Amino acid sequence: MKNLLIVLxxxxxxxxxNGLKSIKEAFSDQPPYETYLKSLKSAGLxxxxxxxxxxxxxxxxxxxxxxxxxxxxxxxxxxxSEPDARSYRFQAKEGKLLQIDSDVQSEQNGQLFLDxxxxxxxxxxxxxxxxxxxxxxxxxxDDGYYLLRIQPSLLNSAYYNLxxxxxxxxxxxxxxxxxxxxxxxxxxxxxxxxxSHEGLDIFAKRxxxxxxxxxxxxxxxxxxxxxxxxxxxxxxxxxxxxxFAHLDQQLVSSGERVKQGDTLGLVGNTGNAKxxxxxxxxxxxxxxSKDPLAWVKVAEKMIDDFKIxxxxxxxxxxxxxxxxxxxxxPGTNFTPIDQLANNTILKIIGQFQDWFRIELPNxxxxxxxxxxxxxxxxxxxxxxxxxxTLLSQASxxxxxxxxxxxNSKVSVLGRYNQFQFVRTLDxxxxxxxx
Numbered sequence: 344m345k346n347l348l349i350v351l352x353x354x355x356x357x358x359x360x361n362g363l364k365s366i367k368e369a370f371s372d373q374p375p376y377e378t379y380l381k382s383l384k385s386a387g388l389x390x391x392x393x394x395x396x397x398x399x400x401x402x403x404x405x406x407x408x409x410x411x412x413x414x415x416x417x418x419x420x421x422x423x424s425e426p427d428a429r430s431y432r433f434q435a436k437e438g439k440l441l442q443i444d445s446d447v448q449s450e451q452n453g454q455l456f457l458d459x460x461x462x463x464x465x466x467x468x469x470x471x472x473x474x475x476x477x478x479x480x481x482x483x484x485d486d487g488y489y490l491l492r493i494q495p496s497l498l499n500s501a502y503y504n505l506x507x508x509x510x511x512x513x514x515x516x517x518x519x520x521x522x523x524x525x526x527x528x529x530x531x532x533x534x535x536x537x538x539s540h541e542g543l544d545i546f547a548k549r550x551x552x553x554x555x556x557x558x559x560x561x562x563x564x565x566x567x568x569x570x571x572x573x574x575x576x577x578x579x580x581x582x583x584x585x586x587f588a589h590l591d592q593q594l595v596s597s598g599e600r601v602k603q604g605d606t607l608g609l610v611g612n613t614g615n616a617k618x619x620x621x622x623x624x625x626x627x628x629x630x631x632s633k634d635p636l637a638w639v640k641v642a643e644k645m646i647d648d649f650k651i652x653x654x655x656x657x658x659x660x661x662x663x664x665x666x667x668x669x670x671x672x673p674g675t676n677f678t679p680i681d682q683l684a685n686n687t688i689l690k691i692i693g694q695f696q697d698w699f700r701i702e703l704p705n706x707x708x709x710x711x712x713x714x715x716x717x718x719x720x721x722x723x724x725x726x727x728x729x730x731x732t733l734l735s736q737a738s739x740x741x742x743x744x745x746x747x748x749x750n751s752k753v754s755v756l757g758r759y760n761q762f763q764f765v766r767t768l769d770x771x772x773x774x775x776x777x
Contacts, residue, residue: 393426409700416646420502429693441509451499459481462488502656515639542632560599570588574608594607595608658719661688667715671709671710722765725765732747753768756772
């Protein structure tokens with residue numbers, strides 16, 4: 344039966360991504376996830392248990408309580424034995440460019456689907472999509488919570504190397520400036536509190552080039568009392584304008600089209616900045632002013648690469664401390680979402696530096712520090728005192744595997760809630776009640 348399903352799914356995958364698609368399909372913006380789902384239905388798999396589990400896994404990922412900070416890198420594994428999906432929830436600000444790379448090694452030429460969601464009106468709304476054949480890029484338009492879901496095609500084992508970066512959409516408009524060059528921020532009081540600062544002050548030596556942070560056209564060049572020598576640059580792609588003030592000189596003319604990095608003028612201290620060190624006042628306007636910080640501030644931390652042992656994905660592990668916090672993200676700054684007792688059994692499904700992303704027998708996911716778990720090993724010997732049913736899951740209503748008679752000898756590999764995970768002398772594994 345499984346071989347037949349593999350043939351059907353492989354055919355569905357082939358028809359969903361080869362050159363036989365209609366012109367309409369080939370040029371539509373249909374998400375790869377939805378295209379694949381339709382191909383499964385066309386292959387006659389609709390309402391099958393396997394397809395229903397795959398769809399449900401995708402929906403369940405949207406309710407996971409996993410949080411991350413950006414930038415982020417995770418290396419992990421999907422097994423072909425059970426449909427699965429994973430999610431990553433994070434905060435992002437307008438002005439950032441999200442870039443999501445996924446390096447995938449899979450069997451059957453399987454796909455890994457990437458879908459980005461934004462939390463709006465009390466629900467997750469899909470806003471961008473891709474698959475492992477392409478990089479997913481998205482310019483953040485609204486401050487808030489975002490969620491990335493990854494899910495492999497059916498019946499495919501897949502190792503993945505996922506990287507999520509957040510970079511400013513614009514380049515810093517002062518040539519050679521860094522985050523430390525910013526000395527006055529948006530919203531700071533001005534004129535004894537009579538007004539607030541509507542931009543950033545970026546300090547540099549007089550005469551330092553002021554450059555176009557993106558492509559656009561010069562809408563105005565002029566002089567005013569506050570800004571001194573000023574330039575306005577229009578960005579039609581994003582429907583906003585950029586304001587450059589206190590320039591020592593302007594080097595462009597109204598109506599001129601410029602490319603990102605072209606020189607607009609030179610840093611100075613004209614206008615009401617004549618008693619301050621030379622700097623650029625940089626503002627962003629679109630139906631009012633915006634805070635430019637997220638648009639130009641680069642990430643202050645980088646994610647170093649780390650090595651993993653792929654064998655850990657095929658082994659079972661147990662906790663080693665009396666109680667262990669299962670955390671919503673990879674670090675002690677993330678909220679505990681559960682407390683695990685000693686010898687709780689689990690499996691590793693991903694890794695971020697020294698933190699393992701793990702899954703419990705009830706499919707709950709979270710993060711634990713790698714030094715607080717160990718492989719199950721040979722287990723502890725146990726003689727069963729009464730007849731027991733060996734169960735497929737840590738639940739009384741799960742599918743029975745076999746009957747274990749009183750005085751049977753087993754090895755206890757781990758525990759979860761009121762159940763023990765055991766291995767019999769003939770190599771069968773399953774759950775019994777304590």
